[in-house]
Amino acid sequence: MQKNKKTQTTSSAESIEKSRPQLEKNVRSLIEAIGENNSREGLQDTPRRVVDALSKIFSGYGQDPKKIATTFNAENYDEMIVMKDIEFYSSCEHHMLPFFGKAYIGYIPNKKIIGLSKIPRVVDIFARRLQNQERLTMEIAETLRELIDPRGVGVVIEAEHLCVKSRGVEKQNAKVVTSAMLGLFKKKLNTRNEFLRLINHA
Numbered sequence: 001m002q003k004n005k006k007t008q009t010t011s012s013a014e015s016i017e018k019s020r021p022q023l024e025k026n027v028r029s030l031i032e033a034i035g036e037n038n039s040r041e042g043l044q045d046t047p048r049r050v051v052d053a054l055s056k057i058f059s060g061y062g063q064d065p066k067k068i069a070t071t072f073n074a075e076n077y078d079e080m081i082v083m084k085d086i087e088f089y090s091s092c093e094h095h096m097l098p099f100f101g102k103a104y105i106g107y108i109p110n111k112k113i114i115g116l117s118k119i120p121r122v123v124d125i126f127a128r129r130l131q132n133q134e135r136l137t138m139e140i141a142e143t144l145r146e147l148i149d150p151r152g153v154g155v156v157i158e159a160e161h162l163c164v165k166s167r168g169v170e171k172q173n174a175k176v177v178t179s180a181m182l183g184l185f186k187k188k189l190n191t192r193n194e195f196l197r198l199i200n201h202a
């Protein structure tokens, strides 16, 4: 491993831990500003718990999806591979509120396939950052393209945003659907339709 890559591998957990006293203080200020009382019993340990939660929610920083992914020889398998209903939790970068839902991923291998358990890991690495849904969708698709150079890849994400639901905006049950289609999924209508049919989004 190259030494100059070291700064990139600082995990968010490490950097949050380093700033913990300040972060907990900030949470106490926030609690006070919303009109709460920090000495109330139920809130005593809240700053610590909030920082613990942030450490998990933003653990996608400092992780490189290209390092975790295992790829294999496709052994001439050339049909579409689809993984559905990949649950994820992310945070919108505009409000730092959760958005969450499901990702649907399909690809047609060229020479390589990716370990199935690694697909949700790739999703999580990008989801556990401050995001917008469009970027999250593209980053997953482009990472798969870089990792296995497939003949095509499609990513569909369906999510609910708490910043829409909880702030009293109308259409509270609306779901946002985004998609990224690369290679054959973009060029060939049949391929795209097959993917959408397999994930029940046609």
Ligand SMILES: [Zn+2]
Binding pocket: 092, 093, 094, 095, 096, 097, 161, 163, 164
């Ligand atoms: Zn938002």
